[in-house]
Amino acid sequence: MDASGGVGTAQDGASAEDGGPSGGSAATGSGAAGTAHVVGLSATEIAAKVHAGELTAVDVVRAHLDHIEAVDARIGAFRVVRREAALAEAAAVDASPARFALPLAGVPVAIKDNVAVSGEICTDGSPARTAGPEGRDHPVVKRLRKAGAVVVGITRAPELCLYAATDGPGTVTRNPWDTALSPAGSSGGSAAAVASGSVPIAHGNDGMGSLRLPAAACGLVTLKPGRGVVPGGIGADDWSGMAVNGALATTVEDLAVTHAVLAGKEPAGPADPGRPLRIAVSSRSPVPGVGADAATRATLDAVVVQLRAAGHTVVRRNPPITPAAAAGALVRWMAGAEDDAEFLGIDRAALQPRSRTHARIGRAVRRLGLVRPRTQERFRERMIEFFDDVDLLLTPVTTGPPLPARPWHERGFLANIAANARWAPWTAAWNLAGIPAAVVPAGTRPDGPPVPVQFVGPPGAEGRLLWMAGELERWLPWRRYAPTFDPTAAPVG
Numbered sequence: 001m002d003a004s005g006g007v008g009t010a011q012d013g014a015s016a017e018d019g020g021p022s023g024g025s026a027a028t029g030s031g032a033a034g035t036a037h038v039v040g041l042s043a044t045e046i047a048a049k050v051h052a053g054e055l056t057a058v059d060v061v062r063a064h065l066d067h068i069e070a071v072d073a074r075i076g077a078f079r080v081v082r083r084e085a086a087l088a089e090a091a092a093v094d095a096s097p098a099r100f101a102l103p104l105a106g107v108p109v110a111i112k113d114n115v116a117v118s119g120e121i122c123t124d125g126s127p128a129r130t131a132g133p134e135g136r137d138h139p140v141v142k143r144l145r146k147a148g149a150v151v152v153g154i155t156r157a158p159e160l161c162l163y164a165a166t167d168g169p170g171t172v173t174r175n176p177w178d179t180a181l182s183p184a185g186s187s188g189g190s191a192a193a194v195a196s197g198s199v200p201i202a203h204g205n206d207g208m209g210s211l212r213l214p215a216a217a218c219g220l221v222t223l224k225p226g227r228g229v230v231p232g233g234i235g236a237d238d239w240s241g242m243a244v245n246g247a248l249a250t251t252v253e254d255l256a257v258t259h260a261v262l263a264g265k266e267p268a269g270p271a272d273p274g275r276p277l278r279i280a281v282s283s284r285s286p287v288p289g290v291g292a293d294a295a296t297r298a299t300l301d302a303v304v305v306q307l308r309a310a311g312h313t314v315v316r317r318n319p320p321i322t323p324a325a326a327a328g329a330l331v332r333w334m335a336g337a338e339d340d341a342e343f344l345g346i347d348r349a350a351l352q353p354r355s356r357t358h359a360r361i362g363r364a365v366r367r368l369g370l371v372r373p374r375t376q377e378r379f380r381e382r383m384i385e386f387f388d389d390v391d392l393l394l395t396p397v398t399t400g401p402p403l404p405a406r407p408w409h410e411r412g413f414l415a416n417i418a419a420n421a422r423w424a425p426w427t428a429a430w431n432l433a434g435i436p437a438a439v440v441p442a443g444t445r446p447d448g449p450p451v452p453v454q455f456v457g458p459p460g461a462e463g464r465l466l467w468m469a470g471e472l473e474r475w476l477p478w479r480r481y482a483p484t485f486d487p488t489a490a491p492v493g
Contacts, residue, residue: 002157005346038063039485040488042480043254044201050099050106056201057090057099059105061150063226065109068153068198071485077183077192079113080120080154089150103257103267109149110193110202112186114158114234115245117141124235124340125157125186127169128350139231140203140262141244146262147165152199154200155189158409159355160340161205162333164185164420165408166214168352174405175217176482177449181402184217184424186210187248194248195488201258205234207243208333209397209427212439217402218477219441219450221255221469222246226459227434230262236343239336242329242431250480257283259462268469272465277391279307280317283339285399286326287425293400299443299451301394306475307394313350319386319393319456321429328375357413377434383433387458392468395426397439397452411435421461428458437463441478450478 038060041049049055065083071079090106098106098471111117114124115138123129137145143153156173158166166188173188175181175198183192187204191214194202204211204377206224215222219366223246230245234240247258260267281304285291304314337358341348348359365371386393401422408416430437438456441450453472457465 105148233342
């Protein structure tokens with residue numbers, strides 16, 4: 001039982017085995033008879049219906065809680081489901097005279113387990129954290145609630161949010177597109193929740209790809225904002241300024257509205273540049289000897305064709321990601337493990353073996369003074385110069401399908417680091433530079449799972465990236481939910 005009356009989902013011990021079933025029988029369309037018209041609506045559709053009085057926030061939240069109950073035992077997206085607390089919050093939205101103006105009125109949202117939700121325990125993915133319930137909401141949670149969103153649960157993350165798969169003792173979080181695969185990390189629980197229809201939007205954050213990799217794995221759209229656009233306050237120091245908060249969604253419209261809420265701005269229409277763009281494209285991997293697979297290259301080529309057909313200029317150009325920049329991101333990642341463990345009061349001896357090694361290296365990094373602000377600022381300046389004569393950069397996100405869903409926490413530090421680096425070489429540089437990047441599902445693999453692409457822009461380009469994501473959504477529309485768990489599909493009797 002959680003501090004607000006909700007209950008944790010029955011995941012522990014249910015899915016810790018390597019691999020797992022792929023696909024399976026479809027979940028009921030809504031999780032409960034008579035609610036299929038609610039679960040599967042986008043966040044903006046839900047808010048519009050609550051504004052119009054066609055739905056109550058309680059109706060919406062109850063339907064999504066029922067869907068979570070029906071599907072999450074197979075996915076393991078949630079550490080805590082706040083059933084009673086969420087229904088009480090929904091009733092408060094219904095009673096509010098301001099609900100007609102709230103951009104996310106009655107919209108269920110999931111929060112990643114590394115920011116504070118009042119009354120809930122925040123573990124940062126570590127069973128070794130033993131702190132009591134949080135006394136107040138993190139600023140991003142406060143903004144979501146002020147906009148009318150209802151927190152239905154806390155989603156799982158790997159320990160200290162360090163890894164590109166989401167698992168821990170007794171639980172492996174699974175990808176709704178194929179439960180033998182991981183939803184990635186570290187915002188893997190949030191991505192699995194959205195891709196399964198359990199919530200229309202979810203909070204996450206990104207220190208080296210932790211929003212973009214789960215979006216890539218689960219066929220979602222996301223935006224990693226630039227530095228300072230959305231309140232940080234993630235762990236000790238946002239991984240030395242690399243980590244930012246953001247959202248995961250199934251539609252660009254939902255993402256744009258949620259981003260505006262998180263940034264403290266009024267939701268607005270797409271930031272149409274009003275002219276053709278000049279877009280650089282690069283498929284060169286920053287990690288030597290690692291490259292994109294055939295499906296990823298084909299999807300990147302298809303996007304280039306669409307861009308040129310729309311009148312944009314596309315040029316081949318590789319960003320100057322130097323070994324010094326790669327090292328700058330790596331040392332901040334290492335230091336982040338030690339810094340956050342210290343900040344959260346976690347006994348290092350109680351960490352998982354891989355995380356203990358991570359933190360030990362982080363202590364050495366700090367002692368040697370290897371986290372150098374000038375490295376970060378010099379790289380940021382170089383990347384801003386890269387965008388002097390191009391508006392956006394198009395790259396792959398991952399080298400191929402997601403990592404297998406297995407207990408990676410039982411494996412060593414080197415096995416985890418190698419798997420992460422081989423699968424996801426295209427994300428970390430933009431955290432070091434502090435500039436915005438978006439991920440969009442732009443194709444599908446022969447066996448069905450989505451294939452993503454990444455757009456990167458200079459500081460302040462969040463609106464331009466959302467506009468471009470909307471263009472891709474129009475040209476190459478994607479399936480919003482994983483087929484087996486699609487709440488808009490007819491229930492299987």
